[in-house]
Amino acid sequence: MDFIRGEQAATSVTRAPSLPVYTQEEVTKHSSIDNGVWVTYKGSVYDITEFVAIHPGGDKILLAAGGALEPFWALYAVHGQDHVLDILSEYKVGILQPEDCKKQEMANPADPYSTDPPRHPALVVNSSKPFNGETPPSLLTDSYITPSALFFKRNHLPVPQVDPAKYKLQLEGLPEGTVSLTLDDLKSRFPKHTVTATLQCAGNRRSDMNKIKQVKGLNWGVGAIGNATWSGARLRDVLSFYGFGPEVAAKARHVQFEGLDQDTTGTPYAASIPLSKAVSEEGDVLLAYEMNGEDLPADHGYPVRVVVPGIVGARNVKWLGKIVVSEEESKSHWQQNDYKGFSPGTDWDTVDFKSAPAIQELPVQSAITWPEEGSTVDHSMKEVTLKGYAWSGGGREVVRVDVSLDGGKTWHVAELQNSETGQKPGPPPPPGRAWAWKLWEITIPLPEGAQELELVCKAVDSSYNSQPDTVSPIWNLRGVLSTAWHRVKVKVE
């Protein structure tokens, strides 16, 4: 093997006749860092040993070592992009012999997403496999409670098919050992609680960060957020019923959740939350089986999901299969090596995922949903009406939204709304339990002679935290926590 990597950097994935031909058996020998990490893709062989350390998805890449990429990329469709193929091409070292190519094609599984449910056509699709779609801004603030079909969908894997009659929820880490609950147990043994809570993806508004400098992740706009009523058993009731008490509390620190959605190796989506949140009377954590008064839709975790109010979407595990009370956080990729925030100066070469805490409570957020970027305001109307949403994590109530027409030089205070339009305002939430967003609206006279407006909104929560002015200083390599002032430019004509 005396091909020089630099010579190959410019070659494409089309077969170069000068490259050696390998058998599957030879490729399979290279399945560890020590022996080198080789993979195959569409008949080519790649030595990706040096890429492993900088793989955005972490060392999950080693699952494919010595074998084909296709089954994994079928699950993580983010790989089907030109720049991923460009990166891969730099590592090409050979050709897979034709007989082994054919065998691979025979063995490749059927599309694991073929049983995914149908989706509402209004959703803006950011990725179809796994499915990730958001609510269009103009629909987002049409109702205080987001209709389930329009509520953003953030799936990491294919939607599992769950037969409610056979559904079992495993419970581990309590004095009684492993306990198994049916859906009926959950509904009949525990009081049904209903909480109105906003869920937001850590990557909501990531597109604003992409404008500064490319990040890794789905290019969400402002619609990876929604507000719903969730009903189910309280997690603390279930844990107490099965023996949670001071003895367990003395050692345990976290509650881990595993989904029934799995990758090709059987690894489930998983995450954890602090024990204190899970068992607090004021934490309102639900094992939810209803969304907006109906069974959970398939995309939202049917038959049971966790709803952790005030906490990032990623911990609200869907298609819940297992709960583990533990001394440790979840070991999952999504808890350890994803959904964390870093300094703008940290890049993929220097990042140490252990140096940052897993995102739990989210910071204060707001966005303008109307008018939309690039639209035109009628000058003869003399005034302009803006609409949007505002929310903060940790149960901190939004207490004020400031709005500007001039890029942030002067500010106006918007009207806040905590119920459907036309209904009387809801009661104020108890301190620290403001789980639902506020919609806001304001009508402001048009400045004399303005031809363009830079609309801005920023929210303040009950701890008087406010949003940062600009994106660059909070930019981070995963594009999470994108909470700078939301800016929308419109023309006046």
Place this chain on the structure above:
Amino acid sequence: MDFIRGEQAATSVTRAPSLPVYTQEEVTKHSSIDNGVWVTYKGSVYDITEFVAIHPGGDKILLAAGGALEPFWALYAVHGQDHVLDILSEYKVGILQPEDCKKQEMANPADPYSTDPPRHPALVVNSSKPFNGETPPSLLTDSYITPSALFFKRNHLPVPQVDPAKYKLQLEGLPEGTVSLTLDDLKSRFPKHTVTATLQCAGNRRSDMNKIKQVKGLNWGVGAIGNATWSGARLRDVLSFYGFGPEVAAKARHVQFEGLDQDTTGTPYAASIPLSKAVSEEGDVLLAYEMNGEDLPADHGYPVRVVVPGIVGARNVKWLGKIVVSEEESKSHWQQNDYKGFSPGTDWDTVDFKSAPAIQELPVQSAITWPEEGSTVDHSMKEVTLKGYAWSGGGREVVRVDVSLDGGKTWHVAELQNSETGQKPGPPPPPGRAWAWKLWEITIPLPEGAQELELVCKAVDSSYNSQPDTVSPIWNLRGVLSTAWHRVKVKVE
């Protein structure tokens, strides 16, 4: 009375011979909004009826209606400023007759601050009566635990003289009716708990807001913050002992505190906190009788103060005289009409104090304590070391401090410290109970050829809240919550 206000606007407080002479009796008739509000000051008579609504201190001004300002201004020395006298001069309507002037002088009380304790000469004094002084930046980060004598002092009134043998703490709003505790009761009946907690004044770093546009309040630098160990009885233990339980909890929402420091009318300093914070096992609210291992110093509330970790200094009532469990917030001026945040567009003509919540938890904060503004960095050293502090309210742990030498274009991550220098790091606090600040330090290579540096720091807390970039968009008329990035300019020579 046909003098026209406009004609008098330009006159000074020196007597104008053309003005009418009034008796004290005549002045006293004008002691309400309906009859007009007149006051006297140094022999002149003022009709301040129209000023009442825009008095920064609220309608406390009515306490002086029909009488002399001197006893009140003796308490609130902020009034002894040229611009206050300028405002007053606009309202002058006459002269007090000489006999009544003499009577007033005889009746004026001795300096109510004459019994205040001595203070450490290193404190930077912002107001001497009442005493308000802060720690110099360079001393602030010399120790993780701020020495009591250097800990910032924020008094609203004269320091009360309390005989510990006669001290009584009143407790109201519990089933047993009014209860009275001695200092010995507090120390002997309840376990002694120790909490390391940072206290910060809502006005810390107000001077940055003053640079944008003048605000009302003491011109604090970065030193109205400190970190100490506090020992005492837990408030929840005391409340439980005297009958707090589900029955009280069903109705009560707040716990009010009254100090023994009073103004001339006998009105004490007072504030309240949410009941949920007061009675939470994780809230760590103390009735503290020790600071840094010794009896509380006179300026810090001897013999007993409330310490409410994670909450703005203003609710940590000193010289505690009374606790009231109540359905309502404290009615005090400092709870209702002060210590609240507003939009930058809100001014004293438009402010509605009822529209904003009383500040409780503070937002994430950080500051550079070294080097100081305007100082010079030695170019031959090739690098520069920066030091500072970072803290967030509500028990949210500081997880990262970003530092820039170029005004925020590029960022470096500082080392965080949660114990005294040279000691091993303290254990991480439980989630939501990070009451103490972190000190930070970083050494960064000097950029080639730089002649001036704009040093910047910004902190991120465990909810990933971050500080706003600039001061103007969070400017507010009281100059509270000044948490924009801290910027320090230094020369390189």
